[in-house]
Amino acid sequence: MLVLDEPTNDLDIDTLELLEGLLQSYDGTVFLVSHDRTFLDNVVTSTIAYEGDGRWREYEGSVQDWLIQSRRAREIAEQRLAAVATPAVAPPPPAASAASPARPAATPAGAPRKKLSYKEQREFDALPALIEALESEQKRVAEILALDGGAIYATDAPRATELAARHAQIDDELLTAMERQEELGASR
The missing domain is CATH 1.10.287.380 (Valyl-tRNA synthetase, C-terminal domain)
Known part of the structure; x- marks a missing residue:
């Protein structure tokens, strides 16, 4: 297993390409932290990302x-x-006539x-x-x-x-x- 923290910081292009090739052919597990997205895209097969609120999630690719x-x-x-925030507008209730008293609502709004x-x-x-x-x-x-x-x-x-x-x-x-x-x- 390899653990690499910002391995590309001070590398020239030739050394960076050599490192990419070596990591691509490495058979073990590599834990890698880098801000170089191109480098990461060239060598990683799985990404573990911090998504806030203490949540980490693994993504393939x-x-x-x-x-x-x-x-x-x-x-x-x-x-x-x-x-959920913009519910459909409910149709207006039918007009109550003098002959039929209004019925109470079955459930309160939003219940x-x-x-x-x-x-x-x-x-x-x-x-x-x-x-x-x-x-x-x-x-x-x-x-x-x-x-x-x-x-x-x-x-x-x-x-x-x-x-x-x-x-x-x-x-x-x-x-x-x-x-x-x-x-x-x-x-x-």
């Missing part, structure tokens, strides 16, 4: 893959937050529903299996990408890119499924 995946996750979270519809209940019941299947697929994809120290990145770059993209897509699908499960669970 380079720094660019991490930036794309984390941007997608933020966009999805922002869309969900915007959807969660007490019961899921049949369709929502079926969706809620199916979510654990979906989440488990996605996690299983993600694990298989990660194992393929990690085989032989990530050799697929050097031997079959297009396939590695495809698998890394699928890994990111699964992340998005998992996030969506887990958020939906939480949303439906809160409505029970």
Whole structure:
């Protein structure tokens, strides 16, 4: 195992290229900290990123893959937050006539529903299996990408890119499924 902290700080181009080549052919694990994104993109197969609030998350692929995946996750979270923050405008209540007294509201505004519809209940019941299947697929994809120290990145770059993209897509699908499960669970 190698641990490198800012290894490119004082290297000339030839030495930097030599270091990249050596790290690409190294069969062991390398923990690497660097601000040189190009260098990182050329040598890493997995990125561990600090995401604030004491949270660390591992991403398959380079720094660019991490930036794309984390941007997608933020966009999805922002869309969900915007959807919750701006609820659909409710139609005005029908005008009360003198013959029929107004009925009290069933639940106060903003209170969660007490019961899921049949369709929502079926969706809620199916979510654990979906989440488990996605996690299983993600694990298989990660194992393929990690085989032989990530050799697929050097031997079959297009396939590695495809698998890394699928890994990111699964992340998005998992996030969506887990958020939906939480949303439906809160409505029970």
